[in-house]
Amino acid sequence: MPGSALTGRIRVPGDKSISHRSLMFGALAVGRTTARGLLEGEDVMATAAALRAMGATIEREGDGTWNIDGVGVGALLQPETALDMGNSGTSTRLLMGLVASHPLTATFTGDASLSKRPMGRVIDPLSQMGAQFTPSPGGRLPLTMRGASPAVPIEYRLPVASAQVKSAVLLAGLNTPGITRVIEPVPTRDHTERMLQGFGAQLTVEETGGERIIEIAGQAELRAQDITVPGDPSSAAFFAVAALLVPGSDLVIENVGLNPTRAALFTVLRQMGGQIDEIDLRDVGGEPVADLRVRQSRLHGIKVDPALGPAMIDEFPVLFVAASLAEGRTITTGLDELRVKESDRLAAMAAALGAAGAKVEEREDGLVVTGTGGDPLAGTADEPVVTHLDHRIAMSMAVAGLASRNGVEVDDTAPIATSFPNFTALLQHAREAAPA
Numbered sequence: 001m002p003g004s005a006l007t008g009r010i011r012v013p014g015d016k017s018i019s020h021r022s023l024m025f026g027a028l029a030v031g032r033t034t035a036r037g038l039l040e041g042e043d044v045m046a047t048a049a050a051l052r053a054m055g056a057t058i059e060r061e062g063d064g065t066w067n068i069d070g071v072g073v074g075a076l077l078q079p080e081t082a083l084d085m086g087n088s089g090t091s092t093r094l095l096m097g098l099v100a101s102h103p104l105t106a107t108f109t110g111d112a113s114l115s116k117r118p119m120g121r122v123i124d125p126l127s128q129m130g131a132q133f134t135p136s137p138g139g140r141l142p143l144t145m146r147g148a149s150p151a152v153p154i155e156y157r158l159p160v161a162s163a164q165v166k167s168a169v170l171l172a173g174l175n176t177p178g179i180t181r182v183i184e185p186v187p188t189r190d191h192t193e194r195m196l197q198g199f200g201a202q203l204t205v206e207e208t209g210g211e212r213i214i215e216i217a218g219q220a221e222l223r224a225q226d227i228t229v230p231g232d233p234s235s236a237a238f239f240a241v242a243a244l245l246v247p248g249s250d251l252v253i254e255n256v257g258l259n260p261t262r263a264a265l266f267t268v269l270r271q272m273g274g275q276i277d278e279i280d281l282r283d284v285g286g287e288p289v290a291d292l293r294v295r296q297s298r299l300h301g302i303k304v305d306p307a308l309g310p311a312m313i314d315e316f317p318v319l320f321v322a323a324s325l326a327e328g329r330t331i332t333t334g335l336d337e338l339r340v341k342e343s344d345r346l347a348a349m350a351a352a353l354g355a356a357g358a359k360v361e362e363r364e365d366g367l368v369v370t371g372t373g374g375d376p377l378a379g380t381a382d383e384p385v386v387t388h389l390d391h392r393i394a395m396s397m398a399v400a401g402l403a404s405r406n407g408v409e410v411d412d413t414a415p416i417a418t419s420f421p422n423f424t425a426l427l428q429h430a431r432e433a434a435p436a
């Protein structure tokens with residue numbers, strides 16, 4: 001729905017990547033891990049259910065603290081039924097890494113979106129470590145795997161820039177004798193490395209010539225931790241773009257994680273002329289965090305540096321919305337990975353924004369968006385836009401709706417609950433708040 005400004009102060013839910021890892025590492029540690037600010041979205045709950053099925057005890061207290069009683073590295077149990085990963089690629093690929101070095105058989109299933117996504121990228125290195133796989137055609141879910149015991153340590157150079165593949169190999173390495181080494185030609189989000197070090201794993205990172213070499217010593221003991229999960233920059237992104245676009249907006253988004261491997265959207269929006277100020281930059285549980293003040297701004301199109309891609313990989317759908325209202329052209333390249341997320345995000349956003357009146361050209365590895373120079377989009381009149389079971393398409397198009405004359409109707413808002421269950425309520429709150 002078009003209309004009122006976003007003002008006041010909001011707080012987005014906990015970071016999805018850190019929430020998955022808090023549960024997984026807690027489940028492998030000795031003792032009780034606690035997590036505050038955990039994202040209670042469907043994707044993270046799928047991780048919790050799978051870890052319970054493999055022996056961990058995971059419970060939520062009344063005040064919102066999660067307690068995780070771990071089984072210890074090497075002691076995951078055989079699950080009795082298939083593990084339902086829902087819509088979540090991160091749950092699937094990281095848990096496949098854990099299972100790969102445990103003597104157990106597990107079957108992974110998922111929804112229609114997840115069942116189309118490529119798992120060959122983790123099957124390849126985990127097979128080299130000794131795990132055995134029976135995937136569906138094309139290396140997809142449903143998939144059954146048998147972990148190796150003992151698994152074989154490998155050196156693996158990532159063929160795609162993927163934190164999920166990196167993490168799957170490192171997690172398999174946790175219960176593999178010797179040193180498992182991952183070489184990352186292009187840096188991706190580093191929560192696995194930071195958090196495993198915090199849990200006491202022997203993990204080192206060496207940077208040479210732009211590459212990162214990560215080594216983990218296997219069969220280590222992890223020590224339980226007390227974790228505070230920062231707010232998710234990927235969720236804050238929708239509110240930041242909405243506030244930049246809707247006239248009169250002046251919004252503070254509190255407690256946003258700004259790990260440099262995650263925060264490039266804010267850099268790019270500033271390059272486009274967006275007024276985004278960091279207030280009270282601080283450290284929360286080993287991650288940089290700040291409050292972001294975002295004011296409506298006149299944006300101009302830019303050529304987005306492809307080197308920034310991995311540090312804003314989930315934020316491109318909403319960047320395309322910002323670009324639709326900027327002055328001039330925004331050109332993005334190097335985004336082949338967007339075609340294998342919950343949906344083909346290049347095709348889905350080109351179609352959805354086009355239907356809402358934006359000028360978008362789809363290229364093989366990116367979109368070229370010619371903005372309106374600040375005028376609202378027309379919006380959708382008859383047909384709802386198609387979101388393909390992709391939460392980020394649904395939320396991006398909701399933001400596009402705020403910056404349109406007639407609003408945008410989306411076909412399915414249910415997937416928003418995978419990563420941002422209170423998105424709609426928070427949006428309503430920001431649009432009804434008294435100015436800050």
Ligand SMILES: O=C(O)C1=C[C@@H](OP(=O)(O)O)[C@@H](O)[C@H](O)C1
Nearest residue numbers: 017090161162163164165313314
């Ligand atoms: O490791 C993670 O937590 C994630 C890694 C990224 O996926 P890829 O590794 O497939 O790029 C990202 O898109 C996903 O939302 C979360």
Ligand SMILES: C=C(OP(=O)(O)O)C(=O)O
Nearest residue numbers: 087088089090091314341
């Ligand atoms: C790509 C995403 O998640 P996942 O790969 O975990 O499904 C996302 O949240 O945008």
